[in-house]
Amino acid sequence: xxxxxxxxxxxxxxxxxxxxxxxxxxxxxxxxxxxxxxxxxxxxxxxxxxxxxxxxxxxxxxxxxxxxxxxxxxxxxxxxxxxxxxxxxxxxxxxxxxxxxxxxxxxxxxxxxxxxxxxxxxxxxxxxxxxxxxxxxxxxxxxxxxxxxxxxxxxxxxxxxxxxxxxxxxxxxxxxxxxxxxxxxxxxxxxxxxxxxxxxxxxxxxxxxxxxxxxxxxxxxxxxxxxxxxxxxxxxxxxxxxxxxxxxxxxxxxxxxxxx
Amino acid sequence: xxxxxxxxxxxxxxxxxxxxxxxxxxxxxxxxxxxxxxxxxxxxxxxxxxxxxxxxxxxxxxxxxxxxxxxxxxxxxxxxxxxxxxxxxxxxxxxxxxxxxxxxxxxxxxxxxxxxxxxxxxxxxxxxxxxxxxxxxxxxxxxxxxxxxxxxxxxxxxxxxxxxxxxxxxxxxxxxxxxxxxxxxxxxxxxxxxxxxxxxxxxxxxxxxxxxxxxxxxxxxxxxxxxxxxxxxxxxxxxxxxxxxxxxxxxxxxxxxxxxxxxxxxxxxxxxxxxxxxxxxxxxxxxxxxxxxxxxxxxxxxxxxxxxxxxxxxxxxxxxxxxxxxxxxxxxxxxxxxxxxxxxxxxxxxxxxxxxxxxxxxxxxxxxxxxx
Numbered sequence: 130x131x132x133x134x135x136x137x138x139x140x141x142x143x144x145x146x147x148x149x150x151x152x153x154x155x156x157x158x159x160x161x162x163x164x165x166x167x168x169x170x171x172x173x174x175x176x177x178x179x180x181x182x183x184x185x186x187x188x189x190x191x192x193x194x195x196x197x198x199x200x201x202x203x204x205x206x207x208x209x210x211x212x213x214x215x216x217x218x219x220x221x222x223x224x225x226x227x228x229x230x231x232x233x234x235x236x237x238x239x240x241x242x243x244x245x246x247x248x249x250x251x252x253x254x255x256x257x258x259x260x261x262x263x264x265x266x267x268x269x270x271x272x273x274x275x276x277x278x279x280x281x282x283x284x285x286x287x288x289x290x291x292x293x294x295x296x297x298x299x300x301x302x303x304x305x306x307x308x309x310x311x312x313x314x315x316x317x318x319x320x321x322x323x324x325x326x327x328x329x330x331x332x333x334x335x336x337x338x339x340x341x342x343x344x345x346x347x348x349x350x351x352x353x354x355x356x357x358x359x360x361x362x363x364x365x366x367x368x369x370x371x372x373x374x375x376x377x378x379x380x381x382x383x384x385x386x387x388x389x
Numbered sequence: 390x391x392x393x394x395x396x397x398x399x400x401x402x403x404x405x406x407x408x409x410x411x412x413x414x415x416x417x418x419x420x421x422x423x424x425x426x427x428x429x430x431x432x433x434x435x436x437x438x439x440x441x442x443x444x445x446x447x448x449x450x451x452x453x454x455x456x457x458x459x460x461x462x463x464x465x466x467x468x469x470x471x472x473x474x475x476x477x478x479x480x481x482x483x484x485x486x487x488x489x490x491x492x493x494x495x496x497x498x499x500x501x502x503x504x505x506x507x508x509x510x511x512x513x514x515x516x517x518x519x520x521x522x523x524x525x526x527x528x529x530x531x532x533x534x535x536x537x538x539x540x541x542x543x544x545x546x547x548x549x550x551x552x553x554x555x556x557x558x559x560x561x562x563x564x565x566x567x568x569x570x571x572x573x574x575x576x577x578x579x580x581x582x583x584x585x586x587x588x589x590x591x592x593x594x595x596x597x598x599x600x601x602x603x604x605x606x607x608x609x610x611x612x613x614x615x616x617x618x619x620x621x622x623x624x625x626x627x628x629x630x631x632x633x634x635x636x637x638x639x640x641x642x643x644x645x646x647x648x649x650x651x652x653x654x655x656x657x658x659x660x661x662x663x664x665x666x667x668x669x670x671x672x673x674x675x676x677x678x679x680x681x682x683x684x685x686x687x688x689x690x691x692x693x694x695x696x697x698x699x700x701x702x703x704x705x706x707x708x709x710x711x712x713x714x715x716x717x718x719x720x721x722x723x724x725x726x727x728x729x730x731x732x733x734x735x736x737x738x739x740x741x742x743x744x745x746x747x748x749x750x751x752x753x754x755x756x757x758x759x760x761x
Contacts (some may be wrong), residue, residue, distance in 0.1 A: 134702065136400060184647075191532060204646075204647055204649065205649045206652075208649055210452075214647075216647050218643070218644065218647075219644070220643075220644040220645075220647035220648045220649075221639040221641075221644055222637040222641055222644055222648070223640055223641065224636065224707045224708045225633065225636055225640065226642045229633055229637075230648075233633065233634075233637055233645070233648040233649065233650065234634075234648050234649030234650045236630040236633060237650065238630070247624075247628075248628075248629045248630065248631070249628050249629065250628055250629060250630060250633070277430070280430070307420070385502065
């Protein structure tokens with residue numbers, strides 16, 4: 130496997146008044162992997178992830194995407210660079226249809242005069258592509274692509290959000306607590322979706338509190354503590370209680386993990 | 390992959406069985422109500438449509454010869470035109486979960502700017518008219534900038550600008566009205582929207598068609614302006630990306646922003662567009678009253694909100710339609726006209742409109758609960 134990180138951060142700092150959210154934090158995402166980011170509440174993992182997806186601008190430090198330095202000032206810029214984020218609240222518009230939601234902010238216009246001057250949307254193309262993307266991820270239990278998102282179940286909504294990220298993310302997909310609001314069956318479905326996305330070669334950053342889910346799908350686990358990366362561990366070599374112990378400071382991680 | 394799909398299909402089947410078992414506990418009535426709720430959720434404009442139909446049927450029975458006549462319908466249409474135009478502007482704002490209390494003030498200010506500049510200051514109407522349109526656009530953009538940049542609630546912002554635009558109106562107009570004959574002499578173009586238009590004569594003259602069902606209809610060009618405007622805004626809302634962004638911004642602004650929509654720019658565009666439409670309403674207003682009166686249209690603000698709400702657009706943003714607003718304006722017009730022709734006093738018209746507003750919002754709340 131190519132070991133150049135897809136997404137790398139070095140020495141990120143972010144303060145909110147007197148609160149230090151990020152204290153010289155580092156981050157590495159390797160190609161084709163699922164990297165879980167775990168940490169106690171207030172450890173700064175959500176600030177880290179927001180810095181990576183452009184929702185927060187770090188005070189200092191640098192971020193590189195495929196070796197090129199990037200400075201995102203908004204989530205839109207990160208998206209243009211190929212980083213798609215599935216937010217915890219999903220960022221879907223409940224009253225709009227599935228197709229509308231998938232193309233929100235990047236609508237396709239009809240070719241020629243009608244699209245150029247009358248700015249007419251090419252609905253059939255958007256519906257066709259949306260249907261294709263959902264079937265690719267095995268989500269075609271959703272029958273009607275023009276159904277309002279609010280009529281879908283929690284898992285189906287998550288599916289739409291993941292499909293949107295997978296369809297447009299060319300470099301990285303970031304998923305923030307994707308299973309937090311879901312039942313057992315629906316969580317399983319989302320984990321399968323993540324493995325599908327990985328199979329298609331896209332690396333995933335997974336932020337989760339759910340240890341069994343993290344240990345099931347992650348290739349590596351980034352443990353965040355006190356605003357910085359404490360260590361990166363291989364889930365096959367450590368147990369869940371080890372991870373929790375590192376996370377809370379009950380146990381000091383071995384040197385090998387610290388060097389990662 | 391195929392195993393996954395098979396597994397998920399069985400899982401889905403299991404879920405389906407579960408919901409069906411739950412539903413069987415319900416009474417069959419409850420099922421029918423659920424289906425009605427789902428239907429209304431999908432076609433929200435059907436309620437105002439049926440209310441309008443109901444109104445027409447009731448008043449046709451109550452006041453048969455007076456109400457159900459093309460001439461009377463024409464009158465209702467002329468009466469509701471201004472409110473419908475303002476309602477189109479108000480719909481855009483309310484779709485973004487905002488409210489605009491200044492639409493009436495913008496309209497009157499623009500009518501004064503157009504009329505006074507042309508008649509009193511003798512500026513050619515070719516300049517005075519665009520100046521009025523520009524004035525509306527500017528008022529709207531000011532609203533939008535304050536809402537987005539200072540992050541104040543639209544209610545407060547437009548309450549303030551209502552007063553400000555009202556003051557500017559008094560300053561520029563010096564509280565002087567412009568008489569119809571002065572307007573006719575100096576700027577007949579501004580009165581064009583009040584010009585009468587008989588569809589029957591039009592079709593028989595130009596195309597030689599003898600469409601007798603059009604006999605007796607007396608429209609104004611203002612009503613045509615209203616219909617064209619409504620079509621343009623319908624197109625923007627339903628066929629362009631801006632329209633989708635307006636709905637998304639009103640539905641859930643945070644989600645819209647995270648999905649990559651520039652919600653601030655969308656809001657400024659919406660307020661600016663609404664201001665521009667208010668200037669169109671000013672043109673229609675001049676046509677309707679013949680001249681310019683700084684005191685005209687005092688109730689226009691609330692009437693426009695009434696039309697939007699009765700038309701099924703949600704005050705919480707993100708759902709509603711232009712067609713609904715047009716029907717909403719017609720409902721108010723038909724009820725007022727019908728009650729008057731049935732011999733009831735004015736107070737019962739206001740009573741009925743009040744009831745309609747409360748019923749409309751109740752139904753909206755109920756439909757919104759579909760996902761719960």
